[in-house]
Amino acid sequence: MASGDPVEVWMRGPVEGIAPALQPVAHSLLQVREEIERATADLTPDQLWARPGGAGSIGFHLRHIAGATDRLLTYARDEALTPAQLAQLKAEANPGDPPADAAQTMAIACEAIDRALAQVRGTDVATLFDARGVGRAKLPTTVIGLLFHAAEHATRHAGQMATMRKVVLG
Template sequence: MENVEVWMRGPIAGIPDLLQPVAHALLQAEEDIVKYTAQLSSEQLWARPCGNASIGFHLLHIRGVIDRMFTYAAGKALSAGQFDYLRQEGVVDMELNVATLVENLQLQIEQALQILAAVNPDTLTEERFLGRKRIPTTLIGLLFHAAEHAQRHVGQLIVTVRCVK
């Protein structure tokens, strides 16, 4: 089913029905990222046309957001390593190439899908907390936000790719 978006291909095996939209959005983000970042040079990866965020930033940030939201979804606080990663998302690192960033993001999405598969749908409305301020939310709210936020940054990434090519 080429040229058909992930959500139109049917359910993702092993993912609870109520979490299918989260899985679909994460897998669509992955497919779009692979498609649009192929063949980018390091200069294109870190370019900031019109002062916009670089493609490299978006790749790092999408991975980080998924990791952080799923950590909060598990009822945990962020680790020192996660805070370090967050601080580094905006730093240009010419040593990092597209292939490495995409592979790391794919691993994060794979881990997210494994976590989604293990979620008991009866717990989706349970209270969870976001950030150091402990903003109240729900398990499904955090999982959905991870996917929705990833999609927003994929859209920005695609526009930036078009500008740098």
């Protein structure tokens, strides 16, 4: 699936190894991967971490896609967040010193998407409506709710990145 393909991922047919009920999740995650590759192509570190008007930078959105996807899928596995995941959450907007470049930051997001796809591929559809809790408050949801939210949340941030790219490049 080439990122230059004019046909969106969901119209390319089923993703191999993914249960029919989870195809929309896989399609969304793969679409996000293609969109973030386009949004980060050729950006300098200054452009990647720019925050015009105080908006979230493209770099933040990449790290947040990675971190939020990982956290949501942790809850889908019925596990608690680790101290490392909580530390990552606090560091998502920090560009680093020197600032991370686009290739490094995009790789983090793509690796998270790959791990998410592996988890989706291994999800037993008989568990999709199993109850799960989110956060310390254990807010109620289900496995399918978390998988779907991970995909749509990543999609929202990929859209924000596309818009921010236009703003940053002027």
